[in-house]
Amino acid sequence: MKPYREMSREELLQLKAELEERYHEVQVQNLHLDMSRGKPSAEQLDISMGMMDVLNSSVDLKDSEGVDCRNYGVLDGVKQAKELLGQMSEVSPDKIIIYGNSSLNVMYDTVARAMTHGIMGHTPWCKQEKIKFLCPVPGYDRHFAITEYFGIEMLNVPMTPEGPDMDLVEKLVSSDSAIKGIWCVPKYSNPQGITYSDETVRRFARLKPAAEDFRIFWDNAYCVHHLYDDHQDFLLEILDECEKAGNPDIVYKFCSTSKISFPGSGVACIATSPNNLKDIRKQLTIQTIGHDKVNQLRHVRFFKDIDGIHAHMRKHAAIMRPKFEEVLDTLDRELSDLGIGSWIRPRGGYFISFDAMEGCAKAIVAKCKAAGVVMTGAGATFPYGKDPKDSNIRIAPSFPTKEELAVATDLFVLCVKLASVEKLLGE
Amino acid sequence: MKPYREMSREELLQLKAELEERYHEVQVQNLHLDMSRGKPSAEQLDISMGMMDVLNSSVDLKDSEGVDCRNYGVLDGVKQAKELLGQMSEVSPDKIIIYGNSSLNVMYDTVARAMTHGIMGHTPWCKQEKIKFLCPVPGYDRHFAITEYFGIEMLNVPMTPEGPDMDLVEKLVSSDSAIKGIWCVPKYSNPQGITYSDETVRRFARLKPAAEDFRIFWDNAYCVHHLYDDHQDFLLEILDECEKAGNPDIVYKFCSTSKISFPGSGVACIATSPNNLKDIRKQLTIQTIGHDKVNQLRHVRFFKDIDGIHAHMRKHAAIMRPKFEEVLDTLDRELSDLGIGSWIRPRGGYFISFDAMEGCAKAIVAKCKAAGVVMTGAGATFPYGKDPKDSNIRIAPSFPTKEELAVATDLFVLCVKLASVEKLLGE
Numbered sequence: 001m002k003p004y005r006e007m008s009r010e011e012l013l014q015l016k017a018e019l020e021e022r023y024h025e026v027q028v029q030n031l032h033l034d035m036s037r038g039k040p041s042a043e044q045l046d047i048s049m050g051m052m053d054v055l056n057s058s059v060d061l062k063d064s065e066g067v068d069c070r071n072y073g074v075l076d077g078v079k080q081a082k083e084l085l086g087q088m089s090e091v092s093p094d095k096i097i098i099y100g101n102s103s104l105n106v107m108y109d110t111v112a113r114a115m116t117h118g119i120m121g122h123t124p125w126c127k128q129e130k131i132k133f134l135c136p137v138p139g140y141d142r143h144f145a146i147t148e149y150f151g152i153e154m155l156n157v158p159m160t161p162e163g164p165d166m167d168l169v170e171k172l173v174s175s176d177s178a179i180k181g182i183w184c185v186p187k188y189s190n191p192q193g194i195t196y197s198d199e200t201v202r203r204f205a206r207l208k209p210a211a212e213d214f215r216i217f218w219d220n221a222y223c224v225h226h227l228y229d230d231h232q233d234f235l236l237e238i239l240d241e242c243e244k245a246g247n248p249d250i251v252y253k254f255c256s257t258s259k260i261s262f263p264g265s266g267v268a269c270i271a272t273s274p275n276n277l278k279d280i281r282k283q284l285t286i287q288t289i290g291h292d293k294v295n296q297l298r299h300v301r302f303f304k305d306i307d308g309i310h311a312h313m314r315k316h317a318a319i320m321r322p323k324f325e326e327v328l329d330t331l332d333r334e335l336s337d338l339g340i341g342s343w344i345r346p347r348g349g350y351f352i353s354f355d356a357m358e359g360c361a362k363a364i365v366a367k368c369k370a371a372g373v374v375m376t377g378a379g380a381t382f383p384y385g386k387d388p389k390d391s392n393i394r395i396a397p398s399f400p401t402k403e404e405l406a407v408a409t410d411l412f413v414l415c416v417k418l419a420s421v422e423k424l425l426g427e
Numbered sequence: 428m429k430p431y432r433e434m435s436r437e438e439l440l441q442l443k444a445e446l447e448e449r450y451h452e453v454q455v456q457n458l459h460l461d462m463s464r465g466k467p468s469a470e471q472l473d474i475s476m477g478m479m480d481v482l483n484s485s486v487d488l489k490d491s492e493g494v495d496c497r498n499y500g501v502l503d504g505v506k507q508a509k510e511l512l513g514q515m516s517e518v519s520p521d522k523i524i525i526y527g528n529s530s531l532n533v534m535y536d537t538v539a540r541a542m543t544h545g546i547m548g549h550t551p552w553c554k555q556e557k558i559k560f561l562c563p564v565p566g567y568d569r570h571f572a573i574t575e576y577f578g579i580e581m582l583n584v585p586m587t588p589e590g591p592d593m594d595l596v597e598k599l600v601s602s603d604s605a606i607k608g609i610w611c612v613p614k615y616s617n618p619q620g621i622t623y624s625d626e627t628v629r630r631f632a633r634l635k636p637a638a639e640d641f642r643i644f645w646d647n648a649y650c651v652h653h654l655y656d657d658h659q660d661f662l663l664e665i666l667d668e669c670e671k672a673g674n675p676d677i678v679y680k681f682c683s684t685s686k687i688s689f690p691g692s693g694v695a696c697i698a699t700s701p702n703n704l705k706d707i708r709k710q711l712t713i714q715t716i717g718h719d720k721v722n723q724l725r726h727v728r729f730f731k732d733i734d735g736i737h738a739h740m741r742k743h744a745a746i747m748r749p750k751f752e753e754v755l756d757t758l759d760r761e762l763s764d765l766g767i768g769s770w771i772r773p774r775g776g777y778f779i780s781f782d783a784m785e786g787c788a789k790a791i792v793a794k795c796k797a798a799g800v801v802m803t804g805a806g807a808t809f810p811y812g813k814d815p816k817d818s819n820i821r822i823a824p825s826f827p828t829k830e831e832l833a834v835a836t837d838l839f840v841l842c843v844k845l846a847s848v849e850k851l852l853g854e
Contacts, residue, residue, distance in 0.1 A: 037499070045497040049484040056483070057476040070472040072464070072690040100527050101719045108714040116542050116553060116577065126543060126553045142716075149713040150543065263499040265721040286576040287535040289569075292528045292719070294692040 003339035004420055012421050019418045023371065026411050031372030033408040038190070038350035039399045040259060040316075047315045048261045054301040061297060069293035075285055081267060081296035087306035088223060089255045090237045091271045097280060100291045103256035103268040107217060108146050110252055110270070113283050114180070114213070115150055120249065120279045122213035125150075125180060134172060134182035136164035138353055138381030138392045140190040143183040143219070147383075154383035155179070159189070161344075163196030166203040177210035181217050187235045188222035191381055191394035192353040193346020195233035205241035207250060216251040222349040223255060224313045227321045233347050239271060248273040257299060259350065260309060260316075267292075267299050323397040327352055327409050334413040340420035352395040353381070360419045361390045367415035373408045430766035431847055439848050446845040450798065453838050458799030460835040465617070465777035466826045467686060467743075474742045475688045481728040488724060496720035502712055504696070508723035512696045514733035515650060516682045517664045522698050524707060527718045530683035530695040534644060535573050537679055537697070540710050541607070541640070542577055547676065547706045549640035552577075552607060561599060561609040563591040565780055565808030565819045567617040570610040570646070574810075581810035582606070586616070588771075590623030593630040604637035608644050614662045615649035618780040618808055618821035620773020622660035632668035634677060643678040649776040650682060651740045654748045660774050666698060675700040684726060686777065687736060687743075694719075694726050750824040754779055754836050761840040767847035779822040780808070787846045788817045794842035800835045 007015065055061065061069045063078040076082070077098020086093040099106045118124040125131045132153045135144060139159075147154055155172065157164045163186065173179055184204075186196040196204075204216055218238055226232045242250050249272075257266035270280065303309050328345050331354070335341050343354045356364055361378035368375050376394040379385040395412070397405055434442065482488065488496045490505040503509070504525020513520040526533045545551040552558045559580040562571060566586075574581055582599065584591045590613065600606055611631075613623040623631075631643055645665055653659045669677050676699075684693035697707065730736050755772050758781070762768050770781045783791055788805035795802050803821040806812040822839070824832055 039499050042495060042498075045495065048497070052482050052484045052486070052488075055479050057479045059479070061479075068469060068472065070475070070689040070692065071469075072466050072685075102715045102717075105715045112539055112543060116539060124553075126551075142713075145713050149710070258499075262497040262721060264717050265497065265719045283576070286569075286572050288529045288532045290529075290691050292692045292722070294689060295719070295722070 001337060003337065004424055005339050007424075009425070012425055016418070016421045016425065019414060019421060023367070023414055023418060026414065027371045029372070031407065031411070033372060033400055033404050034374045035396050035400065035405070035408050035412070036374045036376045037399065038259070038396050040263060041319065041399050041401070044316055044319050044398070045262060047312065051261055051298055051302040055294065055298050061294060063293070063297060063300075067293070069297045072289050074290050074293055075281065075288070077269070077291060078293050078296050078300070080300040084300055084303060084305065084309075085255060085267065085269045086271070088309060089220065089253060089269065089271045091239050091253070095239065095271050095273070095277065097270050097277060097284065098291060098296055099268045099270065101258075101264055101266055101268065101295075103219065103221065103254045103258065104142055106254055106268050106270055107143070107219065109287075110217070111146055111150055113280070117283060119213040119215065120275060128178070130178045132176065132179045134164075134169060134179060135383045136182070136184065137383070138191050138394070139183060140185055140219070141376075141380040143217070144383045147183070156383060156388075157182070159192060159194060161194060163194065163200035166200055170203065170207065173207050173209045173214060175210060179209070180211055180213055181215050183217050183219065185219050185221055186238070187220060187233060188225055188346055188349025190221065190349065191351035191392075192344050193349045193351060194344065195235055198236050201236040201238055201241055202245075205238060205245040205247055205250070207247065209250070214250065218251050218253040220253055220255050221259070224309055225259060225316070225350070226313065226348040227317050227324055228347055229314065229317070231347055239273070249275050252276065260312065261299060261302070265295065267296055320398060322402055323405050324352065326402055326405050327395060327397050330406070330409045330413060335416065338417070338420075341416055350396060350398055352397065354393045354395055355391045356393060356416060357420050357423055358389045358391050360416070360423050361387060361393050363419040363422065364393060364412070364415045367419060368412055371411055371415070373411050375412070428764060430764065431851055432766055434851075436852070439852055443845070443848045443852065446841060446848060449841055450794070450845055453841065454798045456799070458834065458838070460799060460827055460831050461801045462823050462827065462832070462835050462839070463801045463803045464826065465686070465823050467690060468746065468826050468828070471743055471746050471825070472689060474739065478688055478725055478729040482721065482725050488721060490720070490724060490727075494720070496724045499716050501720060502708065502715070502717050504718060505720050505723050505727070507727040508694060511727055511730060511732065511736075512682060512694065513698070515736060516647065516680060516696065516698045518666050518680070518698045522666065522700070522704065524697050524704060524711065525718060525723055526695040526697065528685075528691055528693055528695065528722075530646065530648065530681045530685065531569055533681055533695050533697055534570070534646065536714075537644070538573055538577055540707070544710060546640040546642065547702060555605070557605045559603065559606045561591075561596060561606060562810045563609070563611065564810070565618050565821070566610060567612055567646070568803075568807040570644070571810045574610070583810060583815075584609075586619060586621060588621060590621065590627035593627055597630065597634065600634050600636045600641060602637060606636070607638055607640055608642050610644050610646065612646050612648055613665070614647060614660060615652055615773055615776025617648065617776065618778035618819075619771050620776045620778060620780070621771065622662050625663050628663040628665055628668055629672070632665060632672040632674055632677070634674065636677070641677065645678050645680045647680055647682050648686070651736055652686060652743070652777070653740065653775040654744050654751055655774055656741065656744070658774055666700070676702050679703065687739065688726060688729070692722065694723055747825060749829055750832050751779065753829055753832050754822060754824045757833070757836045757840060762843065765844070765847075768843055777823060777825055779824065781820045781822055782818050783820060783843060784847050784850055785816045785818050787843070787850050788814060788820050790846040790849065791820060791839070791842045794846060795839055798838055798842070800838050802839070
């Protein structure tokens with residue numbers, strides 16, 4: 001089929017009629033499918049069920065150092081958990097604090113602490129006139145929700161195939177002392193699945209911010225979430241790069257097992273410099289006596305080490321890969337030549353990012369919804385929910401079965417075509 | 428023996444020599460005992476080990492409503508957990524939000540949210556000129572640490588056998604709009620083991636604060652932590668009383684299973700009015716996708732209902748009771764007639780509060796430490812660690828064995844006597 005833009009009005013009208021007929025055929029099927037959230041499928045959760053067996057009443061709940069994990073204490077997390085999540089984060093265990101079940105919660109608390117108490121002795125953000133964050137777009141809606149909630153002004157920075165536009169990042173960060181942070185998902189980014197290039201990581205590490213209390217919020221959510229064994233992205237370890245660049249305190253790195261073991265029942269952590277850790281502990285010791293050490297031990301005993309995690313992630317990949325391929329192959333087959341959308345084929349992570357013709361994203365998502373398929377809301381991948389081009393749509397292939405996904409993707413493609421035709425017809 | 432104050436200088440010097448001799452005898456024993464923190468003993472933790480068996484890989488991890496507890500979602504906590512903790516908190520499940528592992532963390536977050544976002548639409552506390560909290564004394568050091576951390580000025584309110592001095596509370600709260608809260612441990616209070624009287628609870632419910640964003644921080648940490656089956660304290664349910672008094676939004680009630688199941692691996696909750704819950708959810712949905720539902724389910728399956736909790740708490744009591752009696756009987760036997768200290772015989776909770784002669788608490792704790800027994804730091808039961816009379820000492824009998832406790836209490840009593848004699852001698 002030829003590109004839509006090259007079609008005559010007549011051809012477009014003809015096409016529209018055909019597409020509408022097919023759309024109505026789907027509508028009567030009364031679908032109830034969901035491609036909106038990065039939620040593992042039940043099949044994925046099943047592969048972690050062994051975790052429910054590693055601790056039982058006849059097992060000793062002491063860690064390798066003799067700490068009774070059932071009792072109070074150990075603010076930072078047990079040593080073995082620091083080692084495990086340290087391996088996962090590619091940093092030494094002494095740069096890790098283990099938290100509760102959610103890295104989102106750690107990020108929220110990190111911003112909240114900066115608001116009320118400032119960073120490493122600097123004026124609390126709530127006492128400063130204006131606080132701004134850079135937001136690579138498209139990005140993760142829950143990041144943007146945190147900064148919006150705290151009244152932090154968000155500035156869009158476009159993503160490139162190498163990561164955020166670093167020319168712009170450097171220019172803004174070095175010139176405006178109100179800019180205190182940047183949200184990054186550096187590996188298999190949400191939603192594009194882009195991994196930051198070595199050059200991008202090095203430029204991050206060498207940033208010269210106007211604000212001394214500027215921090216990079218490095219959410220390494222998908223650090224081990226590959227789709228392919230032999231076809232993986234590699235990300236430079238940023239703490240190490242920052243140290244080499246003489247910028248050791250500039251980054252907070254976040255990580256969790258939410259999409260490794262059980263979402264909501266995993267273990268989260270922060271990895272950062274000794275100075276930042278000291279600053280964080282001052283607050284953490286007021287907030288809690290300690291996080292759930294029994295669950296830390298459960299993870300340690302189940303995964304053992306990074307090899308255990310990689311082996312486990314291969315099982316996830318075996319489930320996820322066909323789903324990604326189902327969506328991507330359909331997009332390739334149905335849309336490649338039409339000039340009405342573009343997408344990236346990621347090697348890991350949880351999402352596929354689709355860029356429709358400008359001004360079409362909302363219409364596509366609405367059409368999907370009206371036919372029973374819920375997509376992430378158009379605009380969600382931008383601060384304030386405002387996609388200036390109304391173009392980006394996040395596709396989350398993990399939760400539906402492969403069969404459901406095939407149906408949902410067919411509908412999605414149909415809605416993309418229909419909305420594009422309508423747009424070209426000026427409707 | 429006659430009261431120390433009635434002794435002649437000669438008699439005191441003679442006594443001092445005897446006490447010093449005994450003290451040196453203990454010192455050479457090189458003790459390493461700890462009566463400093465309200466930490467359950469290993470024996471207590473053992474009674475919860477069955478909790479490690481209720482979930483395993485062949486058990487369905489769906490809750491009563493079909494929610495897969497392994498996956499994301501359910502911000503408020505699963506229904507059955509709300510029911511269980513609702514029963515424990517004596518409020519309806521729809522007034523409950525289930526949190527993570529620590530009620531201290533919930534309290535911290537509650538203060539933090541008030542600082543950055545205010546309470547129910549009122550000006551954030553960080554934007555108000557001055558924030559003050561009332562602190563019944565002696566009280567819980569970790570409460571005071573939270574308010575101190577946020578720069579909140581703390582005002583002491585003396586405890587009475589009925590609870591805080593309500594004349595003073597009413598006077599202060601109604602006249603000073605900078606007073607935004609009061610810390611309460613209303614049942615088996617920390618450290619005195621006092622339970623607030625019905626009249627005290629009703630006066631709390633009928634408070635007319637000058638500040639509309641005043642809240643009672645009602646930490647019901649020891650709600651089911653009785654020492655005796657037939658000899659329990661009863662506490663009026665405050666949410667109910669507040670509602671009756673036309674003051675439904677004035678209280679946040681906190682609760683957890685930390686000293687029921689495993690400290691650090693329990694489940695915490697807040698119970699409050701629909702208006703407050705709505706206010707809290709606005710923030711919580713930004714902070715997290717949800718807390719650990721698998722652990723919620725584990726608690727529900729293990730305890731089943733409030734009867735299960737009460738049966739479990741009787742096992743704790745069987746371990747705790749002899750320890751409390753060991754300490755209290757020793758105090759009665761050794762110190763009753765000497766006029767150098769007073770204490771309360773609690774019916775539950777985790778602590779015994781000892782009031783030494785004015786100006787002696789620090790000396791007693793130091794002497795204990797020098798002989799190998801760690802007590803809670805003198806002053807810790809007061810805001811800023813400052814006991815104006817240097818009199819109160821918190822005794823935590825739970826962690827040592829009964830035998831260790833006997834040794835530690837004997838030393839404590841000896842140190843009380845010695846420090847008192849020294850004081851009376853003007854040393």
